[in-house]
Amino acid sequence: MQKLVVIGAGMATGRALEHLLDTAPGAYDITLFNAEPRGNYNRIMLSPVLSGEKSYEEIVTHDADWYEENGITCRFGEKVVSIDRERKVVVGEQGEVAYDKLIFGTGSSPFIIPVPGHDLPGVVAYRDLEDTNAMIEAAGKPGARAVVIGGGLLGLEAAAGLRLRGMEVTVLHLMGHLMERQLDEAAGYLLKKDLESRGIEVRLEAATNEISGDGKVERVLLEDGTVLDADIVVMSVGIRPAIGLAKDAGLDCGRALKVDAQMQTSDPDIYALGECVEFDGNVFGLVAPLYDQAKVLAKTLAGEADAFVMKQLSTKLKVTGCDLFSAGDFAGGEGREDIVYRDPARGIYKRLVIEDDQLIGAVMYGDTADGNWFFGLIKDGTDISEMRETLIFGPAYQGGAAADPLSAVAALPPDAEICGCNGVCKGDITAAIEGGATDLGAIRAQTKASASCGTCTGLVEQVLSVALGDDFVMPTAQPVCGCTDLTHEDVRRLIKARELKSQPAVWQELGWTTPNGCHVCRPAVNFYLLADWPLEYRDDPQSRFVNERNHANIQKDGTYSVMPRMWGGMTDANELRAIADAADKYGATVKVTGGQRIDLLGVKKEDLPAIWADLNGAGMVSGHAYTKGLRTVKTCVGKDWCRFGTQDSTGLGIALEKRLWGSWTPHKVKLGVSGCPRNCAEATCKDIGIVCVDSGYQIGVGGAAGMDVKEVERLVDVKTEEEAIEWVVAFVQLYREHAKYLDRAYKWLGKVGLEWVQEVLADDAERAALVERFDLSQSVYQTDPWAERAEPEAARRFQPLADLTLEAAE
Amino acid sequence: MNWIDIGHIDDVPLRGARLVKTSAGCIAVFRTGKDEVFAASDTCPHKGGPLSEGIVHGQKVTCPLHNMVFDLNTGAAQGADEGQIPTYPVRLDGGRILLDGDALANRSAA
Known part of the structure; x- marks a missing residue:
């Protein structure tokens, strides 16, 4: 033998x-x-x-x-x-x-990240029974905390298990979404949400710097300075x-x-x-x-012939209640097409990737019942062209006729629920229609259907259409762009109502048809998120137009203009000297602007961090002449100099500019403060204009002097400078919270009406709350973007990635 | 193929781009939301806008000057616009971005 x-x-x-x-x-x-x-x-x-x-x-x-x-x-x-x-x-x-x-x-063997402290007792991998027993033992201590490093298959199973044993669990994952090798971004997002609803904290793009403790694990320090207490650290970042x-x-x-x-x-x-x-x-x-x-x-x-061949693989996560499945290759690419099915209310997401009439990849979340059928199609390379239209609905639907959405709605029984928020059935809606309701507004008023989160609006309209036939005309509200059917107003409302705090949350929950929006919707959504969730969401430069990303105005020849802030239009010899030196050093053209500042034109992108550092050195910060945000506060010289001046208009202008600068708004915001009704600062054609009078301050809003020329409408008259500042800040915040992206203040006022704004702001408590929310946002965003980008690490990004012009040509 | 290492993928912002200067002109290297990389001419055929400064969405980029949209796979303008930008072979190798030097040489010789 x-x-x-x-x-x-x-x-x-x-x-x-x-x-x-x-x-x-x-x-x-x-x-x-x-x-x-x-x-x-x-x-x-x-x-x-x-x-x-x-x-x-x-x-x-x-x-x-x-x-x-x-x-x-x-x-x-x-x-x-x-x-x-x-x-x-x-x-x-x-x-x-x-x-x-x-x-x-x-x-x-498990891969252990060699950070300081990786060898402390209490740091375990998750590979064998010893590790598992160590984790079970750690979970026995009441209130114990676990940190799981690695949001892959094993790490998440470990996190879910520890959570089930009653531990406080935080998952750290280096990448932008969980299980990035098996899931796409959308499914990764749903998984994260699912885990969070189980009480597991998930931190993405989180890099571990150090594990520390006295003789055993006590805490984990992250690269961004966060400190997490931990009784056990599970490293699950890979194997070798x-x-x-x-x-x-x-x-x-x-x-x-x-x-x-x-x-x-x-x-x-x-x-x-x-x-x-x-x-x-x-x-x-x-x-x-x-x-x-x-x-x-x-x-x-045994002496028999056989050969091993590579096959397609599928993955399932073994966390009870988290249904996810992925198989094959689901990266997008040339010649590949996606079929996507989303049902956000039920937490279902399915994506099929097709190439040359064959299914090559599948990602499913929430409903994975058909996973093995899809996996079979992938493995067998089945030609799916015949069943393509109903493919995503799974094997049960093959061979059936193509579905018409209206016939599907017509076929719904009267007790089918249409509006989940308010528990309204199809029968309630048809009863309202029989009672004389002919449009969405009437249905909303009579049944409350679609009056809360609004996602069933389309369904309600289809019920109207089925019941009324040609008498019902589908409303044609302008959607944000081709990526969605929702209007800006819908998106803003849903972001607040559903507490959507990230871009993937918006794409996923609101059913975007593109993976990450387009140049029209992404800047808008980025603004809505940062305006509504200043602490939870951070501005995404890659969702900003070039000027706001580079913090300078691009010119037609690809150079930039640089404009430092001059508070209330005031400057001094030192600042002017620094500007003159910068103009010489970087070959800039100098232009005095209508906003009482000085523009340096023709600066090369590579020179931006250096010119900013020079101007910072003289005490100047970005003038934000390029943002949908606060631009300038134009002032006259006021009572300090002018024989007609009634108040310190310059001082008020500077105070307002110092309070408002750095804030992002739906469109640009320009202010003016004039010291008397002669109005030398042209305050009455600004977004917000204050005219000082003997008895106090007249605050006007909604002016413009661009494509449209508008005179401001009077918002309120107040007696003191403090009140004037409070009203202006509250008005700006109300505009930030409600206006459609790229609507100047006057356009927004045209939609909501000045009376509504006056009513809201006249409420002392509401006004104070608006000011508080504005200041909270400013605690994050009132920083000089130039100073941040003049730092060497950030400045590097303004240089070309590589210069190959010196490579010898053949 | 003559692959030239031009940098690490982390040097290019997610859903963003960086510029590479070459003897064939400026090339934009794009990184999509799914960590795919593409290389194409940096210059919009419309009014010369720098495409590396555009918003990257899906596998497309929008020119920052007048919003022309290009498919990064083919270089073709999208929608009603007509136009084409040259694209270049580029690939990832363990996080390093490699650009095909031969394609650049052919372009500069042409």
Whole structure:
């Protein structure tokens, strides 16, 4: 009988032994080494053990009896020290064993990020029963906190298990969305939301700097300065094949131990399988290909012909209640088409990727029942052109007629729910229609359908259309852009009502048809998010037009103009000297503007950080002459100098500018403050204009002197400078919270009416609340963007990525 | 193919672009929301707008000057606009962005 030695009692070798004992019973005298002091158990079921849904005994696949019945000599808890290929012996810690055939099933080791403190007690990987038991033990302490580093398959299973055991859990993930190798952004977003609803905190783009503690883990420090308390840290950032032994034995290794399609290594008597092997450039982490390898290896050892081939893989997450499935290749690309189905209310998302009439990838979240059917289509390369229209609805819909949305609505029974927020059924709506309602407004007033979150508006309109036929004309509100059917007003309302705090949340929950918007909707959504959630959402420069991203105005020749702030139009000799020096140094043209400032034109992009640093050096900050935000406050000289001046108009202008600068608004905001009704600061054609009079301050709003010329309308008259500032700030905040992106104040006022604005602002409590919200936003956004970008790290981005003009041409 | 390493993908903002100067003119290197990279001429055929300053959405970019939209796969203008920008082979290798030098050489020789 030939002697077979197996190193590693894992899932792959376990399966291989089963097959071998089936196909060639008694052919080999088998010795099995395992470093863990136990035999083979189902490692992918550790998650249910961690969560308490299963016990260790339930996941054991081969117990002591099985090994004994099959005559396998077990050397568990004993490490293999080396292999002597000349003498064909395996050297274990307790002595040698000779082999005729040898199998490597050494698996992989967890990758541990070498941050300071990674070796503290309490830092565990999530690979074996020891790790799992350590985690279960840590969870036993009341109020214990866990930090899981890595938002991949295993890390999330660990997080969910620890949470089920009552721990406070934070997941840190370096990338922009969870499980980025298996999921696209939309599904990753849904998963994150799902986990958060289970009380798991998820931090994306979070880099760990250090783990610290006195003798054991106590906290985790992130790159952004955040400190997280932790009783246990689970590192689940990846694995690397365990090939030290194979390398020492002189076997041919690349990223892992190289094998051919018969699982044979460079030594004809040595075979390998599982996570330690490399086949055709691929390494393995999921169980399905490992089982295929086990089958091939068993046949090879039994003297039968077989060959391992790579197959498509699918993934499922083993977290009870989180249904997700992904298979194949779901990256977008040339010649690839997406079919996307979203049902945000039910948390369902499905995406199919099609190339050359074949399904090549599928991502599903929330409803994965058809996953295996899609996976079958991917594996078989089925031509799907015939069933394409109904493909995404799964196998149940194949062969049926194409659905007309109206007929679907017509077919709904009267008790079908249309409006989930207010519990309105189709029957309620048809009753209202029979009672004389003919449009959406009437339905809303009579039944409250679509009066809350508004997502059922389309359905209600379809019910109207079915009931009234040609008498009902679908309203044609202007959608934001081609990416959505929603209007700006709808989007703003839904962002507030549904507490959408990120761009993916908007794309997903509001059913955007594009992966990340377009140049029309993205700047608008970016503004709405930052205006409504100043602390939760951060401005995204990549969703800004060039001027707002580069903090300078691009000119027709690609150069930029640079305009420092001059508070209330006041400057001094030092500032002017610095501006003159900058003009010389960077070859800028100098222009005095209508907003009482000085513009430096013709500055090259590469020079922007340097000119900003120079101007910063003289105490000047960005004038935001390029933003949908506060531009200037134009003033006259006021009572300090002018014989007609009634108040300190310059002082008020400076105070307003210092309060408002840096804020983002739906469109640009220009202010003027004149010291008397002669109005030298032209305040009556500004977005907000104040005219000082003997008795106080007249505040006008909604002026313009551009494409349209408008005189301001009087908002209010107040007695003191403090009141004037309070009203102006409250007005700006109301505009920020309600206006459509790119509507100047006068356009917004034309829609909502001055009376409504006056009514809101006249309420002292409401006015104070608006001011408070504005100041909260300013605590984040009132910083000089120039100073930030003049720093070396940020300044680098203003240079070309590479200069290849010096590369020798052939 | 003559792949030239021009930088790391993290040097290009997500849904953004960076400029690469070459003897064939300025080239914009784009990074999409899904971490795909594309390379194309930086110059809009309409009025010469710098495409590396445009908003990147899906696999498209919008020119910052007058909103012409180009498909980064083909370089073709989208919608009603007509126009075409040259595209260049570019690929990722472990996070490094590699640009095909031969394609640049052909372009500058042409």
